[in-house]
Amino acid sequence: MKADQEIYLVEVFDVNQWQASLVKSLLDNAEIESFLKDERMGVLVPWNVAGGGAGAVKIFVSSVDYKRAKEVIDQYEKAEKDN
Numbered sequence: 001m002k003a004d005q006e007i008y009l010v011e012v013f014d015v016n017q018w019q020a021s022l023v024k025s026l027l028d029n030a031e032i033e034s035f036l037k038d039e040r041m042g043v044l045v046p047w048n049v050a051g052g053g054a055g056a057v058k059i060f061v062s063s064v065d066y067k068r069a070k071e072v073i074d075q076y077e078k079a080e081k082d083n
Contacts, residue, residue, distance in 0.1 A: 005064070011037075012069045013059040020057035023076055030072050032065045 012034075013023055020036050027034045037058040061069040 008063050009060045010063050010066050011058050012061050012066065013073050015057060015059075017057050020059055023059055023073060026072050026076055027059070027061065027069055030068065032061055032069050032072065034059055034061045034069065036060075 013020075015023065017039065020039065024034055024036060037060060039057055
C-alpha cells in the first residue's frame, strides 16, 4: 500500500442477517476487517432498509481489502451454489 493511497469503505455484499453473520466470520478468519450495516434494522424492518426486504444487511470492508474480500465471498457463493 502506498503512503498516499486513499482508503475508504466499500460495500462488498448485501444479504440477510444469517448470511451476513456467516460471511463476516469468513472474512474475520481471512483476517479481513469488516462491519455490518443495518444489522438490527435489517432484521426488524427489512423493507425499510432495502426494497422488498431482500439484502437488508450490508457488509463493508476497506478499499485496501476489497479484492481479497471478494475472493472470500465468491468462494462462499460457489459453495452455496454447489450445495
